Amino acid sequence: MPHDLEGIERSIAAQMPRAVEELSRLVAIPSVAFPGHPEEPVLAAAAATEELLRGAGLPHVRQIPVEGSFPAVFAEAPAPPGAPTVLLYAHYDVQPAGDPALWRTPAFEPTLIDGRLYGRGAADDKSGIMAHVLALRSFEGRFPVGVKVIIEGQEEYAGERLEAFVEKNPDLLRADAIIVADVGNPSVGDAAVTTSLRxxxxxxxxxxxxxxxxxxxxxxxxxxxxxxxxxxxxxxxxxxxxxxxxxxxxRGVFPGAGPSEEEFRETAQVEDGVSLVGSGSLADRLWASxxxxxxxxxxxxxxxxxxxxxxxxxxxxxxxxxxxxxxxxxxxxxxxxxxxxxxxxxxxxxxxxxxxSGYLADSGGRARAALDRAMERAFGRAPRDIGAGGSIPLVSTLARQFPAAEILLFGAEDEAASIHAPNERLDLEELRRAATAEALFLAEFGSL
Missing domain, CATH: 3.30.70.360 (Alpha-Beta Plaits)
Incomplete structure (x- = not known):
């Protein structure tokens, strides 16, 4: 087990070739949990996720039924005496591929190009699964905190199924801090923590x-x-x-800076001569209105x-x-x-x-402070607060169910990753940095 921060960083860097192979196998599974799509690939993705968590050193791993949905994969390791417990979340289902003609490479044939892995779900949200696995493996089964992992099987298809499960089974997921790895940075390397969800x-x-x-x-x-x-x-x-x-x-007001118009136009791939819509700052339009x-x-x-x-x-x-x-x-x-x-x-x-429902984070406590230090080391810069225009209804459920827990939203996606769109891709260096930040956070949070 790495007993120092440099050891954690070396461990995750050494794991990356294996992680890319595992992520590629996971992305190749068309785990679309929408009605009308076959169920077999979704169940295959659940089984593959279960295998990855077992390989991460967690002693207790199982699939748990979720009423009206596909199974969630749950794993846990008990906390060392006096240590806090951290819950890790991601999801293994993906959006439909859409029109195949719009993809430069086949949606479910993961392709590595210039340090980016292309394929449906490579970023949203199978990158979240791999970030958790990479972080946990760096401890070789001797975790500095109690660990709980819940990987959902039907997040993309609208509906509050896991939310109802959480409300009925609060003790199963109770934790002192919760990491939701279903978001990312405004751009690659621009460290950020998402504090607002519409x-x-x-x-x-x-x-x-x-x-x-x-x-x-x-x-x-x-x-x-x-x-x-x-x-x-x-x-x-x-x-x-x-x-x-x-x-x-x-219209609302977001208490922080958003992207510039030039950055947004490039990320959104707005055609030349076409204006943006709405008024007010981009942060207000995207995150608070x-x-x-x-x-x-x-x-x-x-x-x-x-x-x-x-x-x-x-x-x-x-x-x-x-x-x-x-x-x-x-x-x-x-x-x-x-x-x-x-x-x-x-x-x-x-x-x-x-x-x-949406979500607005509190100002932050010791978990957020530990994450800030971890992200600054992993990314080379302190993270800033951003909002997300998308929705993760589970987060508001977790906030209501566990009001004392700090919820931390960060991950390996970025605004140019084309999630929910053709040519989705994941920057592999972003995955390494996100996993490193998570592992460093677990090490520090366990020592506070």
């Missing part, structure tokens, strides 16, 4: 105007078009600047379209909610606004609503 409200809105679609030549100009109605409704959600127009969803995105449409495709006035059209709408906001109230405000904006008396139905 919540989520998502739903499907359906507009129906006719009993069935009719010929546009014979009926167009008088028959109400469901698709045209839906387009008008969705367009009404934002003003000409791109700010949200829905009453009750005000409401945003509304149309994430899917059920309409006729251009290829094979016929000349018809559409009887029905559907859209999936996602609302990101500031940490202090109420996702249920936000969903009601947006759906009420859409109904009021519906033209021509079309019928509007809202279904498949999913809600998730």
């Amino acid at each position: 919540g989520l409200a998502a739903f499907t809105v359906e507009v129906r105007a006719l009993k069935e679609s009719v010929h546009s030549g014979s009926f167009g100009g008088a028959a109400p078009d469901a698709l045209a109605a839906l387009i008008r409704m969705l367009a009404s959600l934002h003003d000409e600047k791109g700010d949200v127009r829905v009453p009750g969803l005000p 409401y945003s509304i995105t149309v994430t899917g449409l059920d309409v006729p495709t251009v290829n094979g379209a016929i000349n018809a006035v559409q009887s029905v059209a559907r859209a999936r709408v996602t609302v990101r909610v500031p940490p202090a906001g109420d996702p249920g109230r936000a969903a009601a405000d947006v759906t009420d606004f859409l109904r009021q904006a519906a033209p021509w008396g079309v019928q509007v139905t809202v279904t498949d609503q999913v809600l998730g």
